[in-house]
Amino acid sequence: MNAKKILVTGAAGFLGSHLCDSLLSAGNTVLGVDNLSTGNMANLAHLHNESRFDFERLDICQPFDPGKVDYVFNFASPASPVDYARLGVETLLVGSAGTINTLEIAKKYHAGYLHASTSECYGDPEVHPQTETYWGHVNPIGPRSVYDEAKRFSEAAVMAYHRYHRVNTHLVRIFNTYGPRLQINDGRVISNLMSQALRGEPLTIYGDGMQTRSFCYVSDLIAGILALAASNEHLPVNIGNPEEWTILSCAEEILKLIGSDKKIVFKPLPQDDPTRRRPDISKAISLLGWTPKIQLRQGLEMSLSYFQEHAETGLVQNSQT
Numbered sequence: 001m002n003a004k005k006i007l008v009t010g011a012a013g014f015l016g017s018h019l020c021d022s023l024l025s026a027g028n029t030v031l032g033v034d035n036l037s038t039g040n041m042a043n044l045a046h047l048h049n050e051s052r053f054d055f056e057r058l059d060i061c062q063p064f065d066p067g068k069v070d071y072v073f074n075f076a077s078p079a080s081p082v083d084y085a086r087l088g089v090e091t092l093l094v095g096s097a098g099t100i101n102t103l104e105i106a107k108k109y110h111a112g113y114l115h116a117s118t119s120e121c122y123g124d125p126e127v128h129p130q131t132e133t134y135w136g137h138v139n140p141i142g143p144r145s146v147y148d149e150a151k152r153f154s155e156a157a158v159m160a161y162h163r164y165h166r167v168n169t170h171l172v173r174i175f176n177t178y179g180p181r182l183q184i185n186d187g188r189v190i191s192n193l194m195s196q197a198l199r200g201e202p203l204t205i206y207g208d209g210m211q212t213r214s215f216c217y218v219s220d221l222i223a224g225i226l227a228l229a230a231s232n233e234h235l236p237v238n239i240g241n242p243e244e245w246t247i248l249s250c251a252e253e254i255l256k257l258i259g260s261d262k263k264i265v266f267k268p269l270p271q272d273d274p275t276r277r278r279p280d281i282s283k284a285i286s287l288l289g290w291t292p293k294i295q296l297r298q299g300l301e302m303s304l305s306y307f308q309e310h311a312e313t314g315l316v317q318n319s320q321t
Contacts, residue, residue, distance in 0.1 A: 011055065015075055018218050068109045095151055095154045178218065
């Protein structure tokens with residue numbers, strides 16, 4: 001994918017900004033849009049003098065026309081429990097109206113389209129590891145439902161535009177991702193634990209710490225997304241690192257990296273927090289030739305300077321998604 005005009009929604013977010021970097025490095029022209037409800041312009045500051053990058057602050061829940069584009073990457077959405085807890089209705093709107101509006105752009109300009117979906121579509125899974133054929137175990141009215149159901153609706157909308165309007169759509173189900181530009185106070189496992197360790201505080205674990213996650217470094221994730229965008233696959237594809245870590249073992253790894261002997265404290269597990277999460281990436285391997293290259297310790301080392309710079313800016317939030 002090069003020398004194309006590409007629209008990236010959610011461009012000022014963690015993943016959106018890294019995606020913009022990769023698309024520009026490949027020789028594309030990028031229009032980034034974001035309403036900055038959760039995005040941060042600091043994530044795009046290094047592109048200030050990049051002639052092939054433009055940014056517009058707008059809300060994709062309102063119809064808009066960016067002009068002719070060759071590809072649309074829809075990454076606009078609050079993506080952490082902290083954000084969608086305070087922006088519940090907005091999360092539902094961006095997953096419904098926002099997705100439809102961006103699909104209409106792809107339809108109008110015969111553009112390719114990739115939607116950033118999530119492993120949260122699987123809910124608290126009863127199948128392990130999670131394959132793309134698993135339909136999920138989701139509480140549709142629980143505190144996490146505004147995000148889970150928004151993403152599930154988005155997937156249905158994307159497939160409808162593919163089936164009824166022949167839009168060249170793609171769906172990536174993203175598993176836990178970390179790296180530089182991850183929000184410090186968003187309640188995710190890595191950001192919570194890294195910031196606490198760097199501040200010399202006891203590390204907070206929710207539940208008994210035996211619940212699991214699989215952590216994918218951001219550059220690996222973006223490589224998988226770009227491979228999917230260039231493919232002929234229209235059904236969902238898991239992109240994530242299949243190495244499974246308990247939250248407790250992740251905390252211990254971070255303490256070793258920081259060189260800290262601080263204690264770990266345990267607090268109650270939030271409602272509907274998934275107990276196990278690991279992607280089956282067989283489909284990504286066979287269709288895309290993609291596998292993650294960076295393991296957790298290396299990725300944490302690569303992220304350390306960022307977290308050292310930002311650890312004091314936010315309080316740890318009551319979640320570890």
